[in-house]
Amino acid sequence: MKELALKYGCNPNQKPSRIYLADGGQLPIQVLSGKPGYINFLDAFNGWQLVRELKKATGLPAATSFKHVSPAGAAVGLPLSDTLKKIYWVDDMGELSPLACAYARARGADRMSSFGDFIALSDVCDKDTASIIKREVSDGVIAPGYTQEALEILKAKKNGNYNVIQIDENYVPAPLEHKEVFGVTFEQGRQELPINDELLENVVTAHKELTEEAKRDMKIALITLKYTQSNSVCFVKDGQAIGVGAGQQSRVHCTRLAGQKADNWFLRQCPKVLNLPFVDNIRRADRDNAIDVYIGEEYMDVLADGAWEKIFKVKPEVFTREEKRAWLDQMTDVTLGSDAFFPFSDNIERAHKSGVKYIAQPGGSVRDDAVIACCDKYDMVMSFTGIRLFHH
Numbered sequence: 001m002k003e004l005a006l007k008y009g010c011n012p013n014q015k016p017s018r019i020y021l022a023d024g025g026q027l028p029i030q031v032l033s034g035k036p037g038y039i040n041f042l043d044a045f046n047g048w049q050l051v052r053e054l055k056k057a058t059g060l061p062a063a064t065s066f067k068h069v070s071p072a073g074a075a076v077g078l079p080l081s082d083t084l085k086k087i088y089w090v091d092d093m094g095e096l097s098p099l100a101c102a103y104a105r106a107r108g109a110d111r112m113s114s115f116g117d118f119i120a121l122s123d124v125c126d127k128d129t130a131s132i133i134k135r136e137v138s139d140g141v142i143a144p145g146y147t148q149e150a151l152e153i154l155k156a157k158k159n160g161n162y163n164v165i166q167i168d169e170n171y172v173p174a175p176l177e178h179k180e181v182f183g184v185t186f187e188q189g190r191q192e193l194p195i196n197d198e199l200l201e202n203v204v205t206a207h208k209e210l211t212e213e214a215k216r217d218m219k220i221a222l223i224t225l226k227y228t229q230s231n232s233v234c235f236v237k238d239g240q241a242i243g244v245g246a247g248q249q250s251r252v253h254c255t256r257l258a259g260q261k262a263d264n265w266f267l268r269q270c271p272k273v274l275n276l277p278f279v280d281n282i283r284r285a286d287r288d289n290a291i292d293v294y295i296g297e298e299y300m301d302v303l304a305d306g307a308w309e310k311i312f313k314v315k316p317e318v319f320t321r322e323e324k325r326a327w328l329d330q331m332t333d334v335t336l337g338s339d340a341f342f343p344f345s346d347n348i349e350r351a352h353k354s355g356v357k358y359i360a361q362p363g364g365s366v367r368d369d370a371v372i373a374c375c376d377k378y379d380m381v382m383s384f385t386g387i388r389l390f391h392h
Contacts, residue, residue, distance in 0.1 A: 221337025
């Protein structure tokens with residue numbers, strides 16, 4: 001297949017639309033089910049690159065949950081604790097394969113943003129992973145292959161209209177890439193920078209010890225940022241992104257956004273949230289929305305008389321600001337990556353509130369000394385990679 005006609009571009013009025021290789025070669029994909037659209041393919045190809053690099057950097061199966069050309073979550077296939085199984089709503093599924101664990105983490109980190117995601121998997125999709133995908137609201141999936149059981153599960157989703165794409169894992173794109181804006185063609189070399197341990201060696205803080213887990217999480221953060229719309233910041237813990245701040249004009253706004261998402265991820269693990277008495281048969285999206293509101297500042301939207309009865313069997317107590325802060329103070333050893341330098345130490349102050357201990361960023365600001373001093377104040381470990389990772 002040398003080209004694939006699409007229904008329309010980014011919006012229904014943008015026609016005609018298609019994907020093809022400029023050199024006239026064969027497309028490196030097969031559509032096994034559904035009719036993926038323009039934005040689906042943007043998410044699929046960016047997501048595939050991300051998980052392929054995560055697998056190469058860590059040696060573990062990887063998954064990402066993409067929305068609007070940025071990852072809502074990304075993770076490698078580490079086992080899930082009982083608490084994580086519960087907040088990711090897979091505690092009824094028994095033992096899961098490493099790839100399924102990776103997707104449960106990627107999908108579960110920010111369930112609000114992942115609603116209607118496009119999934120990318122580094123490995124052949126197995127039955128366990130397909131079974132998780134089956135129960136979530138999602139637009140489609142791209143992977144290097146599918147077991148027969150997995151394919152049958154996925155083809156049955158959305159009455160047979162779920163988008164399933166198989167990609168040639170040996171496909172290597174041309175070293176120069178092009179895009180058009182306003183009729184003008186832009187050309188640049190592909191972003192092929194390898195994210196490895198060598199990139200993390202320039203530790204500039206007084207505290208210099210990087211654990212193997214910290215190095216792994218730094219690489220996950222940086223690889224995630226390579227495929228996130230800039231400006232971008234990524235919080236990572238235990239092999240998964242827990243907060244991604246994408247596309248903000250101010251870096252501190254990226255940090256605040258990603259930090260709030262990371263805080264929400266941890267607040268969901270508090271027993272007060274885990275034990276919320278939901279009514280029977282509540283829809284998954286309604287439950288996720290209710291949790292997000294309950295742990296936020298607008299909690300009365302779900303606790304007001306006339307509202308809580310539709311969601312809970314018994315009216316929950318307010319999750320007070322003091323209780324939330326006390327719980328968040330237990331979150332430690334979080335890693336933070338940034339796609340460009342931190343211009344002010346306010347980013348570090350905000351990161352500290354979300355338990356950040358390890359930071360990877362390019363460096364190069366005229367205020368690097370102030371940023372390093374702030375890290376030293378909190379006994380953080382920061383590496384200067386010397387490389388910017390803007391993605392547009």
